Amino acid sequence: MATQSLRPCGDFRTTYRQDTAIFDTFNSRWAMILFLALLYVMVLVPILAPGVEETPVLSTLFGPFYNAQYLSLAIQACYWGIAALGLNILVGFTGQISLGHAAFFGIGAFGSAYLNNTYGIPVILSIPLAGLIAAAVGLLFGSPAARIKGLYLAIATLAAQFIIEDLFIRVDWFTGGSYGSLANTVELPGYDFSAGEWVTLFAFDTDPKFFLFALTVTIVMYVMAANLMRSRDGRAFIAVRDHYLSAEVMGINLTKYRILSFGISSFYAGIGGALYGHYLGFVSAEGFTILLSIQFLGIIIIGGLGSVMGAILGTIFMVLLPEVMAGGVDIIASTDWGNTPMITNGLAFFKEMAIGAAIILFLIFEPDGLAHRWRLIKAYWKLYPFSY
């Protein structure tokens, strides 16, 4: 009971640096690094050597994964994952509620497109700048958190959602109004000294290339969040959540951290939204409704409130759920008794219902989310065959 992490025999800590590492054990750290390296290699190899994925060895090993649909799901997991992580910092770590996360996501998408289209700022810079714009708006709409919490704060953020959503249609110069705005592809700019002009070194213009970019951004954002949570301000967030009275006595400025949490959360939403915009190539105001806000909340509830790992696990779950449902419906529809219009036409409803059902089931059976379940599974294997 005394130790939370189950370390294998002989894995001792001899420095505080080792003891504050992001990954608990040597194995989990290297497993993660290997997994990410594999992802990069899998996507990078066909880009560098087109056609190589058709070779017998690779196509047997990874054949099913070289699939345009899977790739677009992976990209979706990246930009949703970043935004969900932001919401988890706000809801899971600081204990405040927000029903307006999709609006900040939208501000990131429009902001980056606007900065790029209007001022010609390279997309690679306009994405972080859009994050800052979203953060500024988040600070503004998060300021009620200084005085109110709980249900009242939920309503205040709901107002933010509707106000911003309305502005997306009305503020033509920023968003292009109801037409929406175009978002260019992400490019790595370079300076050609012989020609004396800016050129494009590398364009992330295809799905595999964009995935590499999105994955890199996602990794950076997740590492930064993990770092935040093991340093001063991250602890302050959790302290504000767990016991705000004693947090204040410990020297934590409640107002500052409550509002700051909105800022950081919106920054993440903005980065996620900007990636989304540049991936689709077009941003329209319809994409950022309260449904998306709720979906982000669903992600972090399923993944695990107050867990960095949980944000990405929840995102992957939420991205895959409709696909799995579609697959299930296909299988049922292929049977004699299942081939009815109710099932084949009802796919859209099944997807919606599955999301709702997943949230309810998680709240009842696993309120700590997938991150907790993952810890239990790891503990089970480590302790096997003894459960203590």
Add this chain to the structure above:
Amino acid sequence: MSEETAILEVRGVSLQFGGVRALSDVTFSVTKGELFAIIGPNGAGKTSMMNCISGRYTPTEGRVHFKGRDVTGLKPNKRADLGIGRTFQNLALFGHMSVLDNIMVGRHHLLKNNFMSGALYWIGGAQKEELNHRRTVEDIIDFLEISHIRKAMAGTLSYGLRKRVELARAVALKPDLILLDEPMAGMNLEEKEDMARFIIDLNEEWGMSVIMIEHDMGVVMDISHRVAVLDFGQKIAEGLPDEIMSNPRVKTAYLGEDDDVAAGAGQEVA
């Protein structure tokens, strides 16, 4: 009590909640390096007094001076910066954090890294700073003998251990004055003895001035240098433990009116 040695001065503090007068015109001062106890029956206003000192409540009347500075209107977090640490009567740990992180929160005002340098961690010195403070925190953990639970979630600990972790967290603030609200409530004899030892060590070796609210008279009389007694929001006595023990008015407050004690008690002390 000369001006320069008093670390805390409470001058004529009154606190009113609507029609309820929780404190009326309480005045006392605590010398640097003193172990000062506040006792009194339930509902006497002891915790209200502590809340006025730590900043949770602002007194309706009167001033609180800390290290010669008027802190009456300051927020609790500002007072923590100045060097007032406290523990709570009802446990107030951060339940979902490890013991270690709980204590690290106490270092909050001594740490310089912010959300940006914290997120970059390796760049900008946040890691170095965190690790340096970790060293100090480990000293506190050693001192309070909680090294075996440093990785446990605070919410899973037993009552006595939680009290000790809470003390550790307050000590991590590096306070000049530490307020302990019933540090021994609900403990068994052994735990009480440990806690008393810690409090004496904090006072004598770590040089902290201590204000302690406690119901266990044995402990209070044994370890405190001076005692103030509150009853119905008023200070009815202040002095050395022996004087308090023999004070008839204190006896009355605790035990109720008795014919021969009550006879002339009131006037004598006042």
